[in-house]
Amino acid sequence: MPDPMKIRANQLGDATEVKVLMSHEMETGQRKDAQGKVIPAWFIQSVDVTCAGKTVLTAQWGTAVSKNPFLSFRFKGGNKGDKVVITWVDNRGEKRTDEATVA
């Protein structure tokens, strides 16, 4: 089971600011271990963010997104108390969903 995300969602005037940290190795598939064997790629491929059920951002990622990814963006139409729900899926098919309340 992957570790939870750390999500912050704050209402700033008419915009809702979302900041999220995800716990993931984001292994490139290009590194070798001490024995010289290639460490297989393992990375988040898709990210989906909704607020009050409406999609506010989707993303596709490659291996070049940094380990323990950070993402920040803003959207309009959100309100304090709304639920921001974030889901990521990695190339092993593992997924993680977490939510935060807009403060």
Added chain:
Amino acid sequence: MDVIDPTRRKVLAHGASLSLLTLVAAAGWLETSPVRAAAWNAAAFDAHSMDDTVKALHGSTPVASKDVTFVATPDIAENGAVVPVTVVSAVPKTESIAILVEKNPNMLAAVFDIPAGTDPSITTRVKMAQTSNVYALVKADGKYYVASKEIKVTLGGCGG
């Protein structure tokens, strides 16, 4: 990831993961993805050039635009493993923002789809194998726009 390790640099240059990604893609796990977004675009993430990346995204040749800017994106990265990038698009009807690193083995780092109501401004962090141009590729109203910025990756630490 230790980007200053010269042996790793060699490995990066070979782009050894391509076949693996292709195999994984062929295994069919893409279809099982429960996320509503379009299936992961393996061709775009495997591309080695801007042209091939845009082609894989089913786009047209981008034009340079001053309406696409890098904000709070440093000129020098103290460590290539984590390079903060913020891309802002002032192009009306921006639909997506992609971040590409020219000298990475695969250029495309991330694509963000921007629905109506979401600010066309994205902050994230990418890996850079070496000093390189970073491109911000914006799709707006069906057309493609691009801006670039060179980011230097420095050597660090005392132990090599």
Added chain:
Amino acid sequence: MKYVSKGTLAFAVAALAIAGCATTRDDASLHADTVAMLKASFKPQGQARMDRLDQDETQRVCSDYFGKPLPASVTSRVEQSNLESIKWPADGAYLGDWKAGEKIAQEGRGKQYSDDPKGPVGGNCYACHQLSPKEISYGTIGPSLYRFGKLRGYTDATRKYAYGKVYNADAYFSCSNMPRFGTHGILTEKQIKDVVALLMDPASPVNQ
């Protein structure tokens, strides 16, 4: 962890015996306890064995006087003994290949327990010095060596000085922060000549 608690117990006893006494860094019992504590606190790993903790005379003296002015008698003693340890090249030539020297100056690996004992060993000069202006990532613990040869003149005396300085910096400036690359066998004679070329070859980027 048995290993640790045994050591700590000994120190607890020592502490009780000495509690209340004024302690300075020069205190003899403090020195003995420090050495004992270090030996109880490290374990051999890779190429870094426990003898790395054993100080030679220069290390011992320079630890005691760290950050303090050195008496003239100590200075001359340290510099004399270190000067005597320098093995000058038999062929009398000091200049190698500056391109190889640049690689040595960039290479930070060598002698760490995490390094492959058969792997490259460098001087890591850029960690502490500015050399070629092309390298912006340089340290400042040592002085800038940009235009080293150009400023000092491309003389045989300066070439010899550069060789000796890299071989054993303490011979010229007692208790220097710089490792004694030749005396400790970090760099070979050929490598030191290559570094000297980086500093002294008129064609080297350092002198442009």
Added chain:
Amino acid sequence: MARFSTAAVVAALLVFLPGAPQAQAQASDTAAQIQEYRDALADGNPAELWDARGEVMWKEARGPKKVSLAQCDLGMGAGVVKNAYAHLPRYFADTGRVMDLETRLIHCMTTLQGISDADAHKILFGGPGKRSDVEALAAYVTSQSQGAVMDVSLADPHVRRMYALGEKIFFYRGGSHDFACATCHGEENKRIRLQDLPDLTTKSGAQKAYTTWPAYRVSQGELRTMQWRLNDCFRQQRFPDLVFGSPASIALTTYLAYNANGAVYAGPGLKR
């Protein structure tokens, strides 16, 4: 640039590109640009992921005895986490030792939770696929001292002796490269490559450094504690391997922590 096949695009980009890169950036520019890099990373420190995991671990019933660390005494009474790190290392009568946070955490895991000494020491420094419990717990405990004023006491003779030994070790030159801690951390305004080196012999230097550890190391993608910091410094000093929780590691930590007294604790930090 050559990757664009359309000449027009290349031309357009060339016009747009902000000048050719300066062959020789000014040193002050470089420092400012590095600061820009650090500022851009300050928002969103992945150390929070360790903090969150550590908090769960602190409160969860774990180990053969299936208890939480609620009774763990970090020096301010059983279970008191708030501001505890600002007073460590300190002397603990129950063990008869001066202990830092990491050794005290392991002590609590073994005595309270019944975790074996071997298991508690199995993964001290995390890496890909192996997570360190101590690192997560340390992230949680230290985050609970944010805003506290560093106040390590030398009133106890054991702590005082550790401080004196720590100072001595700080200046101890040895190994194949003649390095001591003080070689790199004994003068102000020095740097290795582009990394600024705190002068740990001055109050301000020690304060700035000590109050920002533990830290998320960007170069490793891991959260590291003071025990790791010391271990890796000695590795680069070309010394043998510093044993986790060893007397020398506690002595040095005591020296650094006491020198940082009076500063507001601000960790876990974020470092190159």
